């Protein structure tokens with residue numbers, strides 16, 4: 001049972017961005033399930049790394065689209081992405097050193113961040129990109 005159910009209402013109207021977001025939600029659900037099925041630390045660390053790498057790739061995809069189409073709010077959006085990557089990297093570093101706040105706390109943070117980001121900045125970007133690619 002997925003922790004966070006993907007909904008059509010999350011779509012921002014750009015197929016590549018929407019499929020990336022759906023994959024990110026999928027990876028978060030995988031993390032939730034791994035943590036609650038008592039998977040070992042190594043398995044959880046693998047999912048965390050995947051989540052971070054996928055996020056980096058996805059942000060680069062959005063940033064390329066912003067540059068290509070001269071998106072006016074690009075610098076704020078870039079800054080929000082950079083901030084999140086730093087926080088995820090901190091979470092992973094803490095997890096590795098055993099100084100863990102807990103996967104649930106991490107997931108709660110990520111879910112809140114992603115949902116706010118998708119329904120705010122990414123929705124604006126999706127609207128801007130309509131008919132532009």
Ligand SMILES: [Fe+2]
Pocket residue numbers: 062077081117121122
């Ligand atoms: Fe974004």
